[in-house]
Amino acid sequence: METLKANKIDVNTYSNFEEIIQKNVELDVSIDFEKQQMYGTVQTEYEILNPSLNKIILDLHGPDISEINLITEEYDEIPLEYEIYDKNEDKEALGTPLIINLESLKKENNDEYEKIFKDKLVTINIKFNTNEKCNGIQYLTKEQTHSKQYPFMFTQCEAIQCRTLFPCQDTPSVKAKYKVKTSIESPLTFLFGGIAKSHYSDSSTKKKIMLFEQNIPIPSYLVAFVAGDLEFAKISKRCGVWAERGLASKAANEFIDAEKYIEIAENYLNHPYEWQTYNILVLPFSFPFGGMENPNLTFVTPALLAGDRSMSNVIGHEISHSWTGNLVTNKNWANFWVNEGFTKFMERKLDKNLLGEDMSNLESIVGNNSLISAIKMYGEDSHFTSLSPDFSGIDPDDGFSTIPYEKGYQLLVYLEEKVGEDMFREIMSKYIDTFKYKSVDWTDFKQIYEEYVTEKMNRRNSRKILNSIDWNKWVTEKGFPSYKMEFKSKYTKEVEDLIGQFLDGKKNPENALKIFKEWHTNVKLTFLDEIKKDVKNFDEDLILKIKKELNLVEEYNDDVKALWYEITLDKKLDIEIENIKQFLQTHGRLKYLKPLYYGWINLDLESARTFFDENKYLYHPISRRLIQNKFDSQK
Numbered sequence: 001m002e003t004l005k006a007n008k009i010d011v012n013t014y015s016n017f018e019e020i021i022q023k024n025v026e027l028d029v030s031i032d033f034e035k036q037q038m039y040g041t042v043q044t045e046y047e048i049l050n051p052s053l054n055k056i057i058l059d060l061h062g063p064d065i066s067e068i069n070l071i072t073e074e075y076d077e078i079p080l081e082y083e084i085y086d087k088n089e090d091k092e093a094l095g096t097p098l099i100i101n102l103e104s105l106k107k108e109n110n111d112e113y114e115k116i117f118k119d120k121l122v123t124i125n126i127k128f129n130t131n132e133k134c135n136g137i138q139y140l141t142k143e144q145t146h147s148k149q150y151p152f153m154f155t156q157c158e159a160i161q162c163r164t165l166f167p168c169q170d171t172p173s174v175k176a177k178y179k180v181k182t183s184i185e186s187p188l189t190f191l192f193g194g195i196a197k198s199h200y201s202d203s204s205t206k207k208k209i210m211l212f213e214q215n216i217p218i219p220s221y222l223v224a225f226v227a228g229d230l231e232f233a234k235i236s237k238r239c240g241v242w243a244e245r246g247l248a249s250k251a252a253n254e255f256i257d258a259e260k261y262i263e264i265a266e267n268y269l270n271h272p273y274e275w276q277t278y279n280i281l282v283l284p285f286s287f288p289f290g291g292m293e294n295p296n297l298t299f300v301t302p303a304l305l306a307g308d309r310s311m312s313n314v315i316g317h318e319i320s321h322s323w324t325g326n327l328v329t330n331k332n333w334a335n336f337w338v339n340e341g342f343t344k345f346m347e348r349k350l351d352k353n354l355l356g357e358d359m360s361n362l363e364s365i366v367g368n369n370s371l372i373s374a375i376k377m378y379g380e381d382s383h384f385t386s387l388s389p390d391f392s393g394i395d396p397d398d399g400f401s402t403i404p405y406e407k408g409y410q411l412l413v414y415l416e417e418k419v420g421e422d423m424f425r426e427i428m429s430k431y432i433d434t435f436k437y438k439s440v441d442w443t444d445f446k447q448i449y450e451e452y453v454t455e456k457m458n459r460r461n462s463r464k465i466l467n468s469i470d471w472n473k474w475v476t477e478k479g480f481p482s483y484k485m486e487f488k489s490k491y492t493k494e495v496e497d498l499i500g501q502f503l504d505g506k507k508n509p510e511n512a513l514k515i516f517k518e519w520h521t522n523v524k525l526t527f528l529d530e531i532k533k534d535v536k537n538f539d540e541d542l543i544l545k546i547k548k549e550l551n552l553v554e555e556y557n558d559d560v561k562a563l564w565y566e567i568t569l570d571k572k573l574d575i576e577i578e579n580i581k582q583f584l585q586t587h588g589r590l591k592y593l594k595p596l597y598y599g600w601i602n603l604d605l606e607s608a609r610t611f612f613d614e615n616k617y618l619y620h621p622i623s624r625r626l627i628q629n630k631f632d633s634q635k
């Protein structure tokens with residue numbers, strides 16, 4: 001057999017989507033909590049683009065396949081030959097593609113073979129079940145849930161985990177519509193990220209059946225399932241929250257601004273929210289991200305339930321993806337910044353509208369700090385520090401950092417400064433209108449930008465502006481952005497004042513606790529960031545004094561806690577180690593796990609390792625793998 005090569009447009013898929021493309025996907029799935037399995041069928045209608053197509057290559061990473069049939073117009077099933085290809089070197093990262101052979105059909109059923117090529121359509125049904133190798137799913141025992149009464153399961157497909165649920169063209173270059181049927185034992189609920197169509201109870205099996213549709217074509221990484229003892233609370237006409245029973249009303253209160261965020265984004269982009277409903281699902285703490293923009297159903301970490309709405313920028317971010325990411329999608333993971341940089345940009349526009357420019361600029365400053373430390377962490381020479389990293393043969397999760405977010409954001413602010421806020425807004429709006437339902441790379445945006453500027457400005461000005469922008473340098477160069485952004489916020493002065501007072505060695509900075517407590521979380525984070533950046537100038541006594549004066553970390557939200565713990569670890573102090581242990585047993589967000597484990601490894605490798613080994617079962621398979629990698633690289 002010839003060797004199999006990854007796709008050229010998207011190096012993280014083996015699928016031959018230039019020859020055949022999935023259009024309509026129908027999933028019929030159930031959960032077996034005892035076996036920790038999702039099982040059922042995936043029936044896909046494909047459009048054939050290449051008239052001499054002889055095989056369909058799908059991505060697969062884990063699930064067992066028991067049957068593959070071609071479905072005829074009369075709903076007859078014709079078995080197809082297939083092979084699971086496991087000779088590729090990158091199978092750890094990309095999986096073992098499924099190759100469906102159409103040559104055998106030609107031999108055995110030529111009529112049908114000719115028909116599909118005449119219609120350029122083929123429908124294939126695959127029977128599958130997941131197993132413990134399927135990293136995109138986590139099962140929680142009932143003891144690991146809020147009520148401790150029922151088990152729970154959820155999926156996380158971005159970046160390339162859809163292939164761990166069922167075989168598919170697992171690439172953001174391809175978009176399809178979905179129809180989903182789920183069935184589950186009452187009183188549990190089994191949701192899909194789409195519009196709920198109907199539900200009924202099956203009288204023979206006593207199971208609850210729910211039907212969902214996603215009629216806006218979506219990339220595979222936006223496929224999402226959750227099953228558990230869930231309840232719903234409404235926020236507005238189109239917004240609501242799902243959470244484990246007992247948590248929904250608290251969550252609805254925390255995320256009350258969802259409707260406002262949607263309206264501001266609609267206004268900014270001059271483009272309606274097309275997805276009809278917007279719900280937020282609060283997961284158990286093992287969820288590895290702050291938020292994930294699954295369509296109609298943003299997934300979030302319960303760490304956002306701070307009680308004071310201080311983490312609702314995450315909601316603004318995920319809502320923004322409804323346009324940047326979910327309507328207009330990066331066509332491969334090298335263009336990830338086109339999803340995340342644009343969404344960061346939108347997130348800060350929303351915050352500017354809700355909280356003012358000083359606050360939104362402060363977020364840009366905090367973001368810039370995280371950009372600098374991420375570039376230092378990778379080393380300026382690493383291709384991961386560029387906006388177009390090379391993901392050949394590796395799982396894009398392994399190159400995940402704030403760089404595409406913050407460097408991408410800064411490029412957009414740079415482009416905005418060139419043409420002014422009003423024109424830039426019009427360009428964003430045109431970009432969404434032009435590319436919605438499609439997948440793009442950054443040059444598609446560049447083209448819109450250049451066309452718009454050329455059309456709207458006089459020749460001299462447009463030339464001058466366009467000639468001054470070195471897109472390639474911004475997008476392909478490694479290391480720090482060559483153009484240094486200045487973000488100004490009145491809050492930085494307040495932060496400097498308090499830091500200065502501590503550094504001055506005054507016994508008790510005046511009103512320190514009162515000032516600190518009244519600050520918005522972002523200001524608190526900036527204060528801690530400043531200490532972290534300059535930690536060698538804070539000796540142990542001063543750290544202890546700051547801890548005592550500011551009552552760290554008792555009453556603050558998880559972002560503040562985690563950053564304070566990082567500082568103590570950077571300082572190689574074990575003063576917070578008991579709190580850190582407790583935190584690591586109740587938080588699964590990678591944004592916290594990574595720096596805390598990395599810091600602890602620097603402080604005391606062996607105790608960190610022992611603790612991780614004892615507690616890793618709490619974490620999501622994705623987090624477990626990424627933290628394990630860090631320990632493995634220590635040997």
Ligand code: BES
Binds near residue numbers: 291313317321397405
């Ligand atoms: N789409 C991302 C999460 C993601 C990225 C999952 C890559 C898997 C692979 C999501 O929109 C996101 O960026 N979440 C952030 C929110 C923050 C930037 C406000 C998070 O989880 O921290």
Ligand code: ZN
Binds near residue numbers: 317339340343
């Ligand atoms: Zn995002």
